[in-house]
Structure formats: C-alpha cells, structure tokens
Amino acid sequence: MSLQSFSASAADEAAHAGPQPPAADRAELYGLCRAARPSGARAGLVVSVDRPAIARRAYRLFRSLGLVVSVRVTGRRYRVHVPDAGPLPGPPSLRAPAAARGFLRGLFLGAGSVSAHHLEIVLPEPGTAELAVVQAARFGVGLHVTVRRGASVAYLKDTGHIADFLRLIGATEASFLIEDARVLHDLKNRVNRLVNADNANIDKAARAAAAQISAIRSLHLGDLPPTLRQVAELRLRHPDLPLRELGALADPPLGRSAVNHRLRALRALGREAGPGRKAFDAGE
DSSP states (O other), X not given: OOHHHHHHHHHHHHHTOOOOOHHHHHHHHHHHHHHSOOEEOSSSEEEEESOHHHHHHHHHHHHHTTOOOEXXXXXXXXXXXXXXXXXXOOSOOXXXXXXXXXXXXXXXXXXEEEOSSOEEEEESOHHHHHHHHHHHHXXXXXXXXXXXXXXXXXXXXOHHHHHHHHHHTTOHHHHXXXXXXXXHHHHHHHHHHHHHHXXXXXXXXXXXXXXXXXXXXXXOGGGSOHHHHHHHHHHHHOTTOOHHHHHHTSSSOOOHHHHHHHHHHHHHHHHHHOTTSOOOOTTO
C-alpha cells in the first residue's frame, strides 16, 4: 500500500466512525471547519475536502445542526455548501473526552495525512494547532507544532503515538497497520544487529584462528607437552572450527575453556619463539 493510499484509507476509516454524542458532533464539525479552510460563498459557507467519505460525514454533521447543505464535485475536490451558515455554533466545549476526540478527528479529516512514521495536520491558525496539542495530550499523545510556509503544522513522528492518535479518531484498522509496520521495522533492525554481530564474531574468530595457526607453525610440535601438542595439531587440521567443536575432537574431549587456555599458551610460546624459528607443520 502506498503512503498516499494508506493516508486515504485512514481518513476514510475515521470518516466512518460510529455514533457519538451531539457535543462530539459539534466539536468534530468545528475541528473540520478550522482545518479545511472553509471559504465564504456569496451565500453561506463552502468546505472543500478531498475524499467522498469525508464529504458525506461533513454533510451529516451539518445536517445534525438542522442546516440546509449540499455537496458538489469540482475536479478532485468535494465542496460541501451550506447556504445559510448563520446558525453555526462558536467554539464548543471540549471538556468531555468524546468531544475532544471528535475535535481531533475533525482536524485530521480536514487537513491531515499519515504514513507509518509521520502524521501531520496543516492548520491555517497557530491557535488551532496549540489547541490540538492540548487536547491530544489529554490522551497521552504528544503532538508537536512547527511552522511551514506560514501555516502551523501539528505533527507526530513516534509510531506509537501515531497509532494511538489513529485509535483516538476511530481509525483502528489503520492503527493496527502502523503497529505492524513498527514491529516489522524493529524485527528487521534486530535481525540486522544479530547478523552484524554474527559477522563480527566470525571475523574475530577467523583472526584469532589465524593468529593461533601462525604461532603453532613457529613451534617444534615434538617439543610440546602432549596436552598442548594435541590441541595444536587439531587446530592445524581444523582451522575453521570453533573452540567447542575443536575440544569435542580431543581425546579425552575438552571443554571450550580448556581449549581456549591451551591455545593461549601456544600463542604465548609462539611469541617467545620469535620469527627466526623454523616453521613446522602438523605432520612433522
């Protein structure tokens, strides 16, 4: 799903949110009008939106106030026309949680967009953005505000908060998709960290084995005590084996710590022997 289609899907889902108290309807309509930059027509008010589901919801909200309303399609925009906007109420009370959620839904439907890692609502007035911050904070959602080309932008970048905001406005399925994307992203990061760690461990083990073999080849294997000679010969025959598997081939078998201790002793002897000593292989 593209970012544009995901944003549209989230808006459509929010626009189909279930019934709510009349106070929440008024708060949502207020938020929608503050975000959608309604324009005054010769007679009344026009709210322009980009989704048919949002236009239908705006139509219902205006009708819930007893207003005459119509919808026209112009290009890709849906123009919700209220011929007589005189009865429109002023700022509603947002004290009730349902009203606060309705207000936030209206803002998002009017000017919101969302992706897996970014949600924003572009608002014409800074006061509206600040009010959105206050109302979202009541639900533990930390909206931030910035200014872009003269408009106030309320935004979220934390995927957890984005999912919480979408649930608040009734876009539950979209919030699940956001959380799925977050889980997948975290899983990929974890896998990458494990792969990088494994690669680092492999490189480290390979360097250690090379140093062990170099030290062993500088020694006379016949001069070594049997305990060291056995491990030295095993390392020369099996340069890629990890210590635990190398120890399993010993007679009697050795633990990883014992093998590591003996290889350290061999490296110390190799350093003492210095580069001038004759190199011997395992068959010598």
